[in-house]
Amino acid sequence: MQTSEAFRSFYEQELASLLTPLEEHRKKIKKGAVLGLVLLGISVLFFIIASSSKLSTPAIIAFILFLAAIITLVNYAMRLKKFTRTFKTEIVSRIMHFVDPSLRYSPEQYISETDYLKSGLFVEKPDRYKGDDYVEGLHGKTTFVFSELHTERRVSSGKNTHYQTIFKGLFFIADFNKHFSGRTYVWSERNPQINFLTKLFSSFAWNLEKVKLESKEFEDRFIVYSTDQVESRYILSPSFMERAVRLQRLMGDGVSLSFIDTNIYVAVPIREELFEPSVFSANDFSRLDDFRTTLVIVYDIMDELKLNDRLWTKE
Amino acid sequence: MYIAIGIVVVLILVVIGLYNSLIVKKNAVDNAFFSMDVMLKKRHDLIPMLVDTVKGYMQHEKELLSRLTALRQQFDAPRLPVNEQVKLENQFNTLLQQVRVQVEQYPDLKASENFLKLQGAINEAEEQLAASRRFYNAAVNDYHNGIMTFPSSVIASMAGMGRKDYFAAAAEDKAVPEITFK
Numbered sequence: 001m002q003t004s005e006a007f008r009s010f011y012e013q014e015l016a017s018l019l020t021p022l023e024e025h026r027k028k029i030k031k032g033a034v035l036g037l038v039l040l041g042i043s044v045l046f047f048i049i050a051s052s053s054k055l056s057t058p059a060i061i062a063f064i065l066f067l068a069a070i071i072t073l074v075n076y077a078m079r080l081k082k083f084t085r086t087f088k089t090e091i092v093s094r095i096m097h098f099v100d101p102s103l104r105y106s107p108e109q110y111i112s113e114t115d116y117l118k119s120g121l122f123v124e125k126p127d128r129y130k131g132d133d134y135v136e137g138l139h140g141k142t143t144f145v146f147s148e149l150h151t152e153r154r155v156s157s158g159k160n161t162h163y164q165t166i167f168k169g170l171f172f173i174a175d176f177n178k179h180f181s182g183r184t185y186v187w188s189e190r191n192p193q194i195n196f197l198t199k200l201f202s203s204f205a206w207n208l209e210k211v212k213l214e215s216k217e218f219e220d221r222f223i224v225y226s227t228d229q230v231e232s233r234y235i236l237s238p239s240f241m242e243r244a245v246r247l248q249r250l251m252g253d254g255v256s257l258s259f260i261d262t263n264i265y266v267a268v269p270i271r272e273e274l275f276e277p278s279v280f281s282a283n284d285f286s287r288l289d290d291f292r293t294t295l296v297i298v299y300d301i302m303d304e305l306k307l308n309d310r311l312w313t314k315e
Numbered sequence: 316m317y318i319a320i321g322i323v324v325v326l327i328l329v330v331i332g333l334y335n336s337l338i339v340k341k342n343a344v345d346n347a348f349f350s351m352d353v354m355l356k357k358r359h360d361l362i363p364m365l366v367d368t369v370k371g372y373m374q375h376e377k378e379l380l381s382r383l384t385a386l387r388q389q390f391d392a393p394r395l396p397v398n399e400q401v402k403l404e405n406q407f408n409t410l411l412q413q414v415r416v417q418v419e420q421y422p423d424l425k426a427s428e429n430f431l432k433l434q435g436a437i438n439e440a441e442e443q444l445a446a447s448r449r450f451y452n453a454a455v456n457d458y459h460n461g462i463m464t465f466p467s468s469v470i471a472s473m474a475g476m477g478r479k480d481y482f483a484a485a486a487e488d489k490a491v492p493e494i495t496f497k
Contacts, residue, residue, distance in 0.1 A: 230450050234443055
């Protein structure tokens with residue numbers, strides 16, 4: 001795996017020159033956003049004046065300023081979208097290629113809802129499903145895909161409707177190194193979705209049984225359900241359990257895994273946006289190095305779970 | 316009067332419930348034992364093939380191989396009690412381990428495709444066996460919790476439900492080092 005030092009020289013040789021025009025572009029967009037917000041602020045001020053004044057002039061000014069603010073902000077949003085697209089094709093795709101030339105990157109695609117639901121990691125069907133930064137690759141003998149996903153549920157209270165996040169982060173699917181035919185779910189113990197009702201539902205509707213495992217540390221962190229008691233233990237060997245615990249320590253408490261159709265699904269909750277350029281601060285070396293680190297995390301997952309360890313099992 | 320009848324009915328239902336849950340646990344142990352038995356057999360069935368493959372190469376280990384074959388045949392006897400089986404399994408593992416060590420002396424054998432395939436199959440069978448053994452032990456543990464905790468322990472002793480043996484892994488089995496191939 002490429003180190004941070006190697007990345008610095010790559011940054012200086014290749015990325016820096018590409019970033020200069022993009023940074024100019026970014027500053028202009030930032031100005032547009034600031035202008036839009038200032039106009040919006042002044043228009044609010046005039047609305048307040050208009051409400052306590054008998055003259056109609058402040059109201060007209062407030063309205064014109066408000067319109068101008070909206071136009072500026074819409075323009076900002078459109079330019080931001082274009083900027084993000086250019087940034088991803090020019091910069092992020094190069095970083096991907098630097099980390100692993102075999103990676104195929106599609107900035108606007110994402111893992112399908114069918115795959116997301118099939119993983120069984122999140123039981124409820126989301127009302128809003130978004131994502132981007134789809135990546136496909138081959139690491140040793142392991143084929144894998146991942147993307148950023150953001151899934152939400154609609155919550156209505158009275159007349160108000162808002163969206164609540166179900167999952168936001170990195171969603172990863174890879175070919176597992178052992179053959180199996182059943183389904184095994186390793187949910188994070190801290191996943192609030194896995195409440196009593198879900199467990200009951202899973203047991204009946206999905207024909208699952210709770211799997212009690214020997215490792216106390218693993219049992220404290222994960223809750224395992226499977227269609228096959230023996231097969232789940234075949235997948236979750238003692239060494240694999242240790243690795244899953246290490247993975248959770250590395251990536252946070254919310255990490256969940258599932259094993260279906262010879263694939264492994266991993267959901268890593270991450271609050272920050274992945275591979276998104278910043279508008280209000282410079283996209284400098286440290287920011288781009290964060291992108292590289294995110295990619296390295298994916299390789300860490302595969303190495304940590306030893307998905308390439310296929311000496312005697314699946315080729 | 317009605318209260319007394321009510322209490323008796325509830326007590327009877329509780330006893331039936333506890334008894335049934337013990338039976339479920341006992342059956343789970345039997346099921347787990349059955350699935351482990353299948354895995355054991357699967358591994359034993361690979362042994363004659365292993366002996367056939369290696370005997371041509373390993374001229375100096377004839378005695379070791381014949382001991383392995385003889386031990387393998389003991390498993391064909393009708394179902395043995397668990398502790399007997401554990402003892403046999405452990406001897407069997409020790410012999411298999413010795414064969415593996417001896418194989419190191421025969422580079423031609425180590426490189427032969429047949430042997431590699433067979434070694435792969437045995438390894439796979441052992442991983443599956445380890446999984447089913449862990450399931451069996453988990454089922455026994457669950458059953459023991461049932462027969463030893465109050466109030467189900469009372470019903471268990473009345474029904475004559477005793478302890479079951481765990482299937483302990485052989486020492487060298489536990490100490491298998493993890494090998495990384497990149």
